[in-house]
Amino acid sequence: MSSPAQRRTTIKDVAELAGVGVATVSRVLSGGSASAETRERVLDAATKLDYRPSALGRNLRQQRSGGIALLVPDITDNFYARLADGVLSCARSYREPVTIGVTGDDPEQEADLVGALLEQSMDRVIAVPSGDGEMWAPALRAGLSVVFADRRVWRDPVPGQQRVLDEVPAVLADDRAGVRTAVEYLTGLGHRKIGFLARHGQTQRTRAFRTAMGELLDEELVVPARASRDSAYAAASGLFQRRPDITAVLTGDNMLGEAAVLAARELDVRIPRDLSLVMFDDVPWAELCAPPLTVVAQPAQDIGYRAAELVMRQGRRPKTVMLPTQLIVRGSCGPRR
Known part of the structure; x- marks a missing residue:
């Protein structure tokens, strides 16, 4: 009786044996920068496991598996669901399948997914990046065709690679104009x-926001949150309790807007009498709130559709496609009392 086929070694196996991240393995095996010790550990692990890094793209364009990969932080979020719908709509016109991966806005999870795409020889990716640029430059050198959607990679932990990342096409909403308005x-x-x-x-x-506020900026009123509803609620509730003098708040997306509404309700902060609220993203429940929420609307479906058009395009592509936002005034804002 024949023995079952042995599982093929993956880039994640190499990372675990070497004690490093998938992004580091990708960077080392594609010729990127790394310390001598790290490089030796990675190469030693690859040798021990008989790992053959063909998936790192030496022949990606000849071995293309077809289709488009879409990486988003949260597919249950209304904004990203609409963005995905735009990608799917465009992909259907090209008769291309779409594979969706969820990163949770976690750089390590994002690196694992990028490594898996390289393993599968998939060469077209639309990504809402976590902001960590560590794995993207090596992946680009490996032959991955990438279009960023909604945001770019802003943090470059590897000196000298930001120029490579800046060349990646991106489809963005005009955040600066939306925040300023x-x-x-x-x-x-x-x-x-x-x-x-x-x-x-x-x-x-x-x-x-910092630029638009100018001399009015109070850094204590700029509050970060992780990509979870619990963290969003904690950030909103903490802000309202710590600074009862606050009279208005702008939220960076609909999850934070929902958290702000819930925290205000729990703390008996009345909208708009005590607190005016503007939220990024126009989602269906925004009009159902009491009062309905004023929002900065973004063209989520158009962002997805245009990103898919770019990733399918051969040859020269525009560096940035900027789509307009719109302030929709409803009942959640009032004059300062």
């Missing part, structure tokens, strides 16, 4: 103590 609206209502709740990866929105 929201801040101008709130200050026009007389608000000066304005808070900002930002989730991991929302670097551009946070920068835009």
Whole structure:
């Protein structure tokens, strides 16, 4: 009787044996920078496991598996669900399948997924990146065709690789204009103590908020949250309790907006009498709130559709496609009392 086929060694197996991350293995085997000790450990592990890094892309374009990979932080989030719908709509017109991976905005989980895509010789990826650029530059050198959607990679832990990352095409909403319009609206209502709740990866929105606030900026009112509902609620509740003088808040996305509404309700903070609220993302429940929420609407489906068009395009592609946002005024904002 023949023995069962032995499982093929993967890049994750090499990472575990070497005691490093998948991104580090990818970087070393694709010729990227690493310390001599780390490089020796990775190469030694690859030799012991008889790992053959063909999936790192030496022949990716000749061995393309077809289809598009889409990496998003949370497929249950309304914004990312609509973005995915845009990708799927475009992919159908090309008769290309789409594989969806969820990163949880976790760089390690994102690195695992990128490594798996390289293993499968899939060469077209649309990603909402976590913000950590460590694994992306080696993956690009390995032949991965990448388009960033909604945000870019902002943190470059490997000196000299930011230029490579900057060349990746991106489809973005105009965060700066959206934040500026929201801040101008709130200050026009007389608000000066304005808070900002930002989730991991929302670097551009946070920068835009600081710029728009100018001399009115109070750094204590800029509060970060991790990519979970519990963290979002804790950030909103902590802000409202710590700074009862706050009169308005802008949230970086709909999860943070939901957390702000719940925290205000729990703390008996009345919207808009005690606190004006503007939320990034126009989601169906925003109109159902009492009062309905003022939002900065983003074209999520268009972002996904345009990103899919770019990743399918051969030859020269635009560096950045910037899509407009829109301030939709409802009942959650009022004049400062």
